Amino acid sequence: MTTRTSWADLAANSAADNVGVGSSSDSNKAAGSGGDQPVYVPPHLRNRPPSADPPTPTSTGPASSNDRPGQGGSRWAAPRNDYNNRSVYGGGRPGGWGGRSGGWDRGRDREVNPFGNDDDDTEQAFSEQENTAINFDAYEDIPVETSGDNIPPAVNTFAEIDLGEALNLNIRRCKYVKPTPVQRYAIPISLAGRDLMACAQTGSGKTAAFCFPIISGIMRGPVPQKSLRGARTVFPLALILSPTRELSMQIHEEARKFSYQTGVKVVVAYGGAPINQQLRELERGVDILVATPGRLVDLLERARVSLEMIRYLALDEADRMLDMGFEPQIRKIVEQMDMPPPGVRQTMLFSATFPREIQRLASDFLANYIFLAVGRVGSSTDLIVQRVEFVQESDKRSHLMDLLHAQRANGAQGKQALTLVFVETKKGADSLEHWLCMNGFPATTIHGDRSQQEREQALRSFKSGATPILVATDVAARGLDIPHVAHVVNFDLPNDIDDYVHRIGRTGRAGKTGLATAFFNDNNASLAKSLADLMQEANQEVPAWLTRYAARSFGGRNRRHGGGGRFGGRDFRRDSSFNRGGSDYYGGGNNAGGYGGGYSANVASAWD
Ligand SMILES: Nc1ncnc2c1ncn2[C@@H]1O[C@H](COP(=O)(O)OP(=O)(O)OP(=O)(O)O)[C@@H](O)[C@H]1O
Numbered sequence: 248m249t250t251r252t253s254w255a256d257l258a259a260n261s262a263a264d265n266v267g268v269g270s271s272s273d274s275n276k277a278a279g280s281g282g283d284q285p286v287y288v289p290p291h292l293r294n295r296p297p298s299a300d301p302p303t304p305t306s307t308g309p310a311s312s313n314d315r316p317g318q319g320g321s322r323w324a325a326p327r328n329d330y331n332n333r334s335v336y337g338g339g340r341p342g343g344w345g346g347r348s349g350g351w352d353r354g355r356d357r358e359v360n361p362f363g364n365d366d367d368d369t370e371q372a373f374s375e376q377e378n379t380a381i382n383f384d385a386y387e388d389i390p391v392e393t394s395g396d397n398i399p400p401a402v403n404t405f406a407e408i409d410l411g412e413a414l415n416l417n418i419r420r421c422k423y424v425k426p427t428p429v430q431r432y433a434i435p436i437s438l439a440g441r442d443l444m445a446c447a448q449t450g451s452g453k454t455a456a457f458c459f460p461i462i463s464g465i466m467r468g469p470v471p472q473k474s475l476r477g478a479r480t481v482f483p484l485a486l487i488l489s490p491t492r493e494l495s496m497q498i499h500e501e502a503r504k505f506s507y508q509t510g511v512k513v514v515v516a517y518g519g520a521p522i523n524q525q526l527r528e529l530e531r532g533v534d535i536l537v538a539t540p541g542r543l544v545d546l547l548e549r550a551r552v553s554l555e556m557i558r559y560l561a562l563d564e565a566d567r568m569l570d571m572g573f574e575p576q577i578r579k580i581v582e583q584m585d586m587p588p589p590g591v592r593q594t595m596l597f598s599a600t601f602p603r604e605i606q607r608l609a610s611d612f613l614a615n616y617i618f619l620a621v622g623r624v625g626s627s628t629d630l631i632v633q634r635v636e637f638v639q640e641s642d643k644r645s646h647l648m649d650l651l652h653a654q655r656a657n658g659a660q661g662k663q664a665l666t667l668v669f670v671e672t673k674k675g676a677d678s679l680e681h682w683l684c685m686n687g688f689p690a691t692t693i694h695g696d697r698s699q700q701e702r703e704q705a706l707r708s709f710k711s712g713a714t715p716i717l718v719a720t721d722v723a724a725r726g727l728d729i730p731h732v733a734h735v736v737n738f739d740l741p742n743d744i745d746d747y748v749h750r751i752g753r754t755g756r757a758g759k760t761g762l763a764t765a766f767f768n769d770n771n772a773s774l775a776k777s778l779a780d781l782m783q784e785a786n787q788e789v790p791a792w793l794t795r796y797a798a799r800s801f802g803g804r805n806r807r808h809g810g811g812g813r814f815g816g817r818d819f820r821r822d823s824s825f826n827r828g829g830s831d832y833y834g835g836g837n838n839a840g841g842y843g844g845g846y847s848a849n850v851a852s853a854w855d
Pocket residue numbers: 380381422423424425426427430447448449450451452453454455598599725726727728752753756757
């Protein structure tokens with residue numbers, strides 16, 4: 248049975264639907280520069296203890312800039328006095344692999360502008376751009392739940408939060424007019440110093456929700472004391488871990504924009520790329536380290552990175568980071584090296600999905616935390632139109648071809664409309680890519696058997712529209728924010744409904760609409776119930792045949808729905824079976840998560 252739908256029209260619409268509704272600008276004005284003069288610390292002086300003599304100023308950076316000394320390999324005892332001031336690091340150079348810019352201009356001691364324009368500090372530059380901001384109407388009725396004690400109130404505007412002028416200016420450069428719902432809640436919670444487990448739908452702005460408080464906190468915080476470790480060891484203040492190299496690169500790019508001219512330096516380290524270049528970049532100074540777990544373990548074992556100064560730990564895609572594949576590495580990094588314990592450091596966990604058993608594991612890393620859910624945990628956004636079509640294995644290619652032909656005929660396959668096709672295996676990805684190319688559809692592929700250079704090249708080619716079809720394994724399922732992905736095709740459905748949620752979340756981002764088509768057959772019977780439930784929850788049309796499959800199938804992994812109503816049982820601490828268990832997370836028990844004292848839960852509309 249094959250269901251033909253008007254998907255091509257939908258793809259065309261979602262491709263056209265790129266412009267969100269701008270809203271009133273917040274009152275933040277372009278930041279003025281700080282009053283202090285720039286102070287440049289040459290790399291050879293950075294490992295020395297602080298002295299009464301200021302480092303020699305040699306910067307060619309903006310006259311109004313204000314440097315923070317001692318970023319590389321040592322920590323300085325001088326009080327930090329750079330909040331709201333610009334900063335220039337010395338000796339910067341492109342840190343990327345294969346010529347990518349790492350953010351600092353080689354030999355010119357000047358921070359590379361990550362916004363790619365010379366100077367957009369004017370109000371005029373901003374006002375033109377606001378039209379392209381997120382469509383906030385799409386989030387109006389989204390339900391929000393918070394639980395934990397003494398929850399700081401949400402804010403409505405960035406102006407209500409004291410993030411500092413330099414960061415506010417970058418927010419405006421990013422064209423963020425007002426905070427998304429997850430940002431409205433998560434930023435005040437994090438700024439109040441609280442640990443956080445946050446669950447919010449794909450594409451809803453979680454990256455900024457954890458980056459802003461970290462950057463702001465580092466800008467305000469004291470300059471740490473020098474450590475006695477080896478001179479080549481660096482001591483980041485914040486660690487952001489993510490499961491894939493491409494996602495770490497993306498978070499790094501975002502964090503660089505947010506921290507531009509704040510004096511906070513962000514460095515990325517991920518596997519598959521030469522470590523020496525990353526080491527050199529680290530030696531130039533790092534406040535925020537964005538990393539994949541494997542490469543970080545390598546750096547820790549070489550004693551090139553120490554975690555003893557970590558004040559902020561963020562796990563993006565936290566449920567993935569704590570599932571069976573990554574958990575041992577994460578435990579090693581967080582519990583067995585020199586990172587300060589929960590309660591001393593501040594920990595933030597973010598994902599669009601948070602299965603209960605993973606929440607339980609995650610609580611080991613948190614102290615007296617607040618749980619935040621924006622939209623139902625693990626739900627998909629209803630900005631994404633979901634279609635499920637019954638397609639036998641042997642018919643999948645020709646069916647995909649039909650979809651692509653119709654899409655092309657409807658004019659949605661132009662440069663602006665990208666199609667992401669998920670398959671199960673690396674071999675399957677290569678062979679489908681080859682077949683598509685042979686049939687006149689320029690495609691490329693990303694999977695774990697490709698070299699890192701090939702993976703990055705594939706992503707670039709896809710993003711630019713040169714190859715508007717990307718065939719991918721789950722390596723591209725989480726976090727990637729690629730504009731103009733109009734259509735996600737689940738050529739092979741995943742076994743886990745949470746993976747489905749992340750995959751389709753590559754479209755329908757930041758308030759835009761998108762289309763997701765899944766090919767379903769008997770091999771996917773175990774997913775039928777959770778898929779039908781998810782679609783129903785997102786107000787999607789569920790085909791009658793899928794409902795019949797769902798009624799028959801009991802084997803599905805439906806871990807998201809462990810009881811409770813629309814809100815009940817989201818925070819696993821509220822789960823009655825958990826309460827009856829040996830641990831006591833409610834009454835001030837001495838548990839791993841340190842969760843004690845009064846407990847309350849609030850359910851609110853995002854726009855209350
Ligand atoms: N306040 C804002 N205003 C406008 N756009 C925003 C705002 N916050 C974030 N965005 C944009 O929304 C898009 C999605 O953000 P982001 O990648 O952080 O989503 P996410 O919630 O982490 O998604 P995923 O679950 O897939 O990782 C990005 O392009 C980002 O620049």
